[in-house]
Amino acid sequence: MNVLHCCSACATYTLKKACPSCGKKTRSAHPAKYSKEDPFRSYRRNALYRA
Ligand SMILES: [Zn+2]
Numbered sequence: 001m002n003v004l005h006c007c008s009a010c011a012t013y014t015l016k017k018a019c020p021s022c023g024k025k026t027r028s029a030h031p032a033k034y035s036k037e038d039p040f041r042s043y044r045r046n047a048l049y050r051a
Pocket of ligand 1: 007008010011019020021022024
């Protein structure tokens, strides 16, 4: 699972946990409120009902 990360030091976006430009640790580019869990759960629930 690829999660987009953003370097807080130089604002470089990367899929890695370390910035390719400055080597510092990156953080998730998604805001904390962003969540795929709820639609994913309902999708799985529907999949179970259909199975
Ligand atoms: Zn950086």
